[in-house]
Amino acid sequence: MTHAPIATLSSRAQRWAIGLTEQKSITGTDGEAAFGPWLAAHLREQAAFQDAEVWTIEVKPQDGRHSVAMLLRGSGRSTVLLTGHYDTVGTSDYGQLEHLATRPDALTKALRDSLVLAKAPAAVLAHEDFAGGEFVAGRGLLDMKAGLAAGLAVCAEFAESAKPVGNLLFIAVPDEENNSAGARKAAQILPGLCEERDLDLLAVINLDAIADDGDGSKGRVIALGIVGKLLPAAWVVGVPTHSGFPLNGPNAGAIAAAIAARIEWAPELTDACGTAPGTPPSLLGIADGKTRYDVTTPGTAHATFNVLSYRRTPDEVLDRFDSLCAEAASNLLREFRHRVSAQHETGLLEMVQLIPVHRYETLLARIDQSERTRFEGVSASIAAGDQPLPEKCRLLTEQAWELSRLAGPAIVTGFGSIPYLPTNLSAQPAAVRLRAAAIDVANEAAARYGNVVTCADYFAGISDMSFFGEADESSLDIVARNTPAWKDAVRWPPKRALANIPTINIGPWGRDYHTPLERLHVGYSFTVLPRLIRDVCARLLQPDAS
Secondary structure, eight states, rough: OOOOHHHHHHHHHHHHHHHHHHOOBTTHHHHHHHHHHHHEEEEEEOGGGGGGGEEEEEESOOOEEEEEEEEOEEEEEOOOOOOOOOOOOOOOOOOOOOTTTTHHHHHHHHHHTTTOOOOSSSHHHHHHHHHHHTTEOOTTTTIIIHHHHHHHHHHHHHHHHSOOEEEEEEESSSOTTTTTTHHHHHHHHHHHHHTTTEEEEEEEEEOOOOEEEETTTTTSSSSEEEEEEEEEEEEEEEOOBBBTGGGGGGGHHHHHHHHHHHHTTTTTGGOOOOTTTTOOOOEEEEEEEESSSSBBSSSSSEEEEEESSSSSSHHHHHHHHHHHHHHHHHHHHHHHHHHHOOOOOOOGGGGGOOOOEEHHHHHHHSSOHHHHHHHHHHHHHHHHHSOOHHHHHHHHHHHHHHHTTTOSSSOOOEEEEOOBBBBOSEEEEHHHHHHHHHHHHHHHHHHSSSSSSEESSOOOSOOOOOOOSSOOGGGHHHHHHHTTTTIIIIIIOOSOOOOOEEEEEEOOEEOOTSSSEEEEEHIIIIIIHHHHHHHHHHHHHSSSGO
16 A cells, blocks of 8 residues: 555545535435435546446335445455445534535634624634634534545545555445444445455444544544443333322323433443543433323323443343332332321322332233234334334333233333444454554554544444444343334344444544534544554555454
8 A cells, every 4th residue: 555645645535525525415314315326426436446346235125325335456355444424413403504514614614703702612612613724614524524535535545556455345324323224234244245255354444533622632543442322211101190189199200200310420320441431321312191281190201311331231231220210219209208298198199109110021021912913013013104213112112011901100111222332352363453553553643643643442422333343242132122113123133233343443533513513623634534544454454464
């Protein structure tokens, strides 16, 4: 792999980043569906890629979305995969500047001018960044089209090398901002793809963005693993009553609120990473089951939580979640009794000594065989709808509860979305080589690129690394049993759903992605990042590394 002048690598990364950003690809829209074919056609038009094999991979029949794959052949079978997602979150949050959301130069100028009198700390910092000329704004520029652009710049340089060693495989996927359907499909087909094309896939480099509100030291990072994410859910059944007689039964909304208060930032669900503090759990959504206004207290409520883990398995997370739900309900009942006693009131509340916690799988086991067919039909119908996964899981829990013939009050726990498992580099030879290559390149970064780059054990965000990297798929059994939409909506393959390839993340850094202040650090992302990716690939593909 030859080292072209840095201006060429940098200018290519910049050109691709702006071009990709200008092509809208919001998750779930026609733009996302159109992006894959557009990118494939655009790659085929590039002079550097005339000898490359470019094709699209349909997410699933009739889905309309495609991953885009490009294979650049050199010598031998050794191959490195560069991958990242091209879908973005929406643009309505830009308000009057929405028409500029995917036009980086114009948006940067407009934001810089509009933030002159800003007082909020985040806005003040954004204005300073734009005024200093080191940052460029744009929806999806940071998350994560600049990462894809850096990968394409490396691919172009590889393709133009006189005698490239090894092979580069590039795959851009949709749907990361939703359910990672693109990455999950790509991970499933990788073994067959490599067999068909006689490739030995050594490693995966994910190109996702890292946020840093400081001096960039936390953004200039090569991540050797990724944190996992689960979405524990609590569906609560109360005893609905006329609001004039609230003591006749516990309110489902109040129980859900008590659970939310107990779990928010709970240390019991905070998984530390070595000596570094972990990310605490946080409430992502809470709502009662009422669909109209009346004076009856809510009969049901539903709450979902973001729980990140480094080493904990899903069964350990759910065990802790169940315990905290039970504790929250017990404490709430104790407080209710204290308040009733203080007022010398009586009511049906005194009959409720315990609010039991059931898992979703318990409900399923109680459904009579004669009702099973009807439930499966309802499940398929709900799965075919366009609601987000957490809502589908809520609806299915509600249906299972009715057929279980259990009585409230009660709490039903489970999971509300697909799992993102944590990954880290194992002790297998390919992973050891990848770790060594990443560390060596990071250690040389200050001298070679003028930037200090560090290696971190984990990428703190959620990304498609979970499906490409070395994850423990055996831990998914409890998730499958307790995710209501698993069979009909998630459709996780029973075998080989994860690629299980040594995977790291090398991506751009910037600030405030998923907000109107999303911005990319230009110097690092266009100049340093492509060189990091190129040099890690070169170390992996050189003959003595195979």
